[in-house]
Amino acid sequence: MLKDYLPWIVAGLVVLALVVGGVVLTRVTPEAGGSRRRRPRPPRDHFRNGDDPPAPLKRAGVVINPTKFTDLVAIEQRITASCLENGWGEPRFYETTVEDPGVGQAAQAVRDGVDLVCTLGGDGTVRNVASALIGTETALGILPAGTGNLLARNLDLPVALEAAVSVALTGRNRRIDVGELVIGAAPMDEAPDESGAPETHQFLVMSGIGMDAQIMAGTNENLKAKVGWPAYMVSGLKHLVSPEFRISVKVDDELEFRRRARMVVIGNCGRLLGGLVLMPNARVDDGQLDTVIASPRGVVGWVPVATRVATRRRKGHATLDHKVCKEVRVRTDRPVPVQIDGDVIGEATEVSATVRPGCLTVRVSQ
Structure with a gap:
């Protein structure tokens, strides 16, 4: 009786061997085109929560009239501390000169890629710095340090240095006439x-x-x-x-x-x-x-x-x-x-x- 089923048994074993062999070959044989099979894509959450590089901190450029201060280093340190406290990076400082009372320094700050240009001086310094920013999208921050500070007063801006820095960094933009x-x-x-x-x-x-x-x-x-x-x-x-x-x-x-x-x-x-x-x-x-x-x-x-x-x-x-x-x-x-x-x-x-x-x-x- 076994002789009657022997051919079928042999045929079944052959088919089973072919199936097993095909599965093994698909795991070890390269796919068409010569490239290996891609690894499974990790879940979306794998790319979140700490894997992204931190965004660069914003930086301000501060154009200073040095004739207004006796201790310029201390003033710069106070401004730097205020920037860091408000989540900004260390500012860049530019000093005005008799030959260039602020226009060139403001233009250089923009070329340096600062996110905001501030003035630290009187209305004359504000005017010269502003002339380089007219028609651009770069905002002007005013840190009053003059005698009159008339533009700051007309805009109801604070006169105290730290408060003025905070407004410049975190305030809203307002378009004004010139x-x-x-x-x-x-x-x-x-x-x-x-x-x-x-x-x-x-x-x-x-x-x-x-x-x-x-x-x-x-x-x-x-x-x-x-x-x-x-x-x-x-x-x-x-x-x-x-x-x-x-x-x-x-x-x-x-x-x-x-x-x-x-x-x-x-x-x-x-x-x-x-x-x-x-x-x-x-x-x-x-x-x-x-x-x-x-x-x-x-x-x-x-x-x-x-x-x-x-x-x-x-x-x-x-x-x-x-x-x-x-x-x-x-x-x-x-x-x-x-x-x-x-x-x-x-x-x-x-x-x-x-x-x-x-x-x-x-x-x-x-």
């Missing part, structure tokens, strides 16, 4: 001189001609270092009865008008020192400039002007004109001093100012 002042050379009774190349300057706070520039130029630096902003008031009393000059003013598309004046102030924002407000409705992001023309006669003539400033009224005495515009041109009958954000830059007989809306990013409080 004023652009072009200085010409033609008196009002003559045609503009096309042969001379005009000078172009940016301002963030205010620019002006006449008495306010004389006040800036006449402020004693030693007194300013000792008492701060009241030094400007001392200089203001000395120039209270400054000489008048005739002006011709063109505001936007309005007709040109003429009058006598003692000073003309063109503002991007309106808050002055000591809590005084010259232009109550001026805002750094309203896309407009505010122009104030003061023409008081004698010391008594300043009383209504001072009252208007103290009460924060936009409309005031007849000797104080207030214009809101996007562009203004002022021509004078003789050269008068010109200041930009507190820095006197010389004399001129013609200035033109325009606004560049929202072209600068500044870090402000949350």
Whole structure:
């Protein structure tokens, strides 16, 4: 009987041997194409929880006016400590010079790849650093270290160093306007001189001609270092009865008008020192400039002007004109001093100012 099933038994064993052999061969024989079989893919969680490299820390570039400090090393150490406490890396420091008060240093910081450019100085340093950042996406952080710190005050930024660093690193971005002042050379009774190349300057706070520039130029630096902003008031009393000059003013598309004046102030924002407000409705992001023309006669003539400033009224005495515009041109009958954000830059007989809306990013409080 076994003989009858022997052929079937042999056939079954052969089939079983072929199956087992095929399985063994598939495990040890390379697949088609000459490549080995891929290893099983590990679970997704295998790539998480500590396997990713940590993200690089953000770094700030700080442009410092070294003339403002007697112990610069200590200041840099405080800033570095504040950066580390806020989760940032150690900052890069750049010092201004007489030849380059901040423009080149800010541009270098951007080329170095910093995530934020801060200023440590007065309004002049802020203005110069900002001019290199206009139209870029790099934000400006303001660490006030000057006498006036007017832009910081108009933006309600803290003055204390550590608090200012914290706002610069963790605050929100705010787009603000920038004023652009072009200085010409033609008196009002003559045609503009096309042969001379005009000078172009940016301002963030205010620019002006006449008495306010004389006040800036006449402020004693030693007194300013000792008492701060009241030094400007001392200089203001000395120039209270400054000489008048005739002006011709063109505001936007309005007709040109003429009058006598003692000073003309063109503002991007309106808050002055000591809590005084010259232009109550001026805002750094309203896309407009505010122009104030003061023409008081004698010391008594300043009383209504001072009252208007103290009460924060936009409309005031007849000797104080207030214009809101996007562009203004002022021509004078003789050269008068010109200041930009507190820095006197010389004399001129013609200035033109325009606004560049929202072209600068500044870090402000949350």
